[in-house]
Amino acid sequence: MTSPAPIAEPHDAAPRPDPVVVPALAIEGVSHAYAPRRALMDVSFNVRPASFTALLGLNGAGKSTLFSLVTRLFGIQSGRIAIFGHDISKSPGEALRLLGVVFQPRTLDLDLSLTQNLLYHAALHGISRREAAARSAELLGRIGLEERAGSKVRDLSGGQMRRLEIARALLHRPRLLLLDEPTVGLDVKARADIISHVRQLVTEQGIGVLWATHLFDEINPADDLVVLHQGKVLAKGPMNRVIAEAGAQDVNTAFMRLTGAQVMPGGGA
């Protein structure tokens, strides 16, 4: 954010008591099971502040389960999750305050206006009405929907709804943003818009982003990569290293090499 907000401190102004950079998101040894099925097995990885981390996995890899755990919709069965050092089980309030999230299913009130949706979200974070109105107007301007502020969300296109959901997730000025397959069902143009918008957030505002996807072309060479397959992390690290370690030329081949041996008959995409 460029404006001098009292809510979130500027990232580089705060003194750092420890030499280790606190990860925006730390996931340590997380496992999760639905009755007989194990959805996640000993998953560990970090998202660095001001980085774009792609969580790559096929449908059913466990991405949505992981998102539900980080957002506290599911209780953690084993392992630890922390957001900027705040353990989400021990101090959920402090952790969730720093987290913005865009879920895969749409979660907007279709019958309410764009502004009303944003004001409701702001209220849920305890942001005063006046402050919320100012931030909403600013964010709607940034996503080019200021003229639609009063219209019903129902009348927006799929891409516009997604942009609105991202704006909503940024309303309380989080420092970590989770997006669960945000481009699913969008056309090429809308996809490109959303990807470039989110990448801008990383470079300009220093937000740490975890972007779950199964689309290889959404990933850049500079990104961090976490390959999740059937509940397990198969590889993680900078994209180039992951590709090199898999002995591949590109991310597509690397992914196939990593997961290929384990794709069960009828499983996968």
Add this chain to the structure above:
Amino acid sequence: MSSITTRDAPRGFSVQEYLTCLTGIVWREGLRFLHQRERFVSALVRPLVWLFIFAAGFRQVLGISIIPPYETYILYEVYIAPGLMAMIQLFNGMQSSLSMVYDREMGNMRTLLVSPLPRGFLLFCKLLAGTAVSLLQVYAFLLIAWLWDITPPAPGYLTVLPALILSGLMLGSLGMLISSGIKQLENFAGVMNFVIFPMFFASSALYPLWRVQEGSPYLYYLCEANPFTHAVELIRFALYGQINWISLGVVASCTIVFMVGAILAYDPSRGLARRGPAGGEG
């Protein structure tokens, strides 16, 4: 070793932030209600059918003697008005719980639950918002009833308000408690049959309990034990500027028990996990 180290000191939440959150949730529930006109109309039509048709038909069958809080002989319509007010809240409480199941399925509940404020507080706000909606319905009903010559003393319209808030909270938390056990939307029909109708009929809403006692002592005990009876009586007395202490005690304790139970039982993962995570995995 662990790379997780705490950096910022926790700063908690101010009273102002809690209040902002509460008003936001109530405001949004109100907006949603205004957008669902059919829901408002059907919420009003139901008690009015009872008032205009059932009560008119039964007027001659049931004689009501002078019982507190009434000081004169009253028409049957006047007797059942408080019961119908409670019925509005009963349906509304169950419907709000339906909307929580529906929200859970549609993902709107996710938006609520990623708020950093304590989850119990968020659910309490949700209950209060549902109660606020029921108040709109009840006062609309009272207005129409007034045109139908059901005219409680003027101050009664004000003194009934705290009773309505309490009974609304009790019925709303009961609904939430039940909704946490519902697996799917369709099961709401079961709630109607097994919760709403028995609670309504085995209560003092439609007939004074002394008449029930003459007919069946067992049914009488059942009615006495029914928290809905006490919601009705609390509203009835409050509408005439009086307090029924026993009913107040029962309703207040039930509210606390149901609410604590609902908040403890509300676990979003339970609804989601059965189907696998909402969001298309699986």
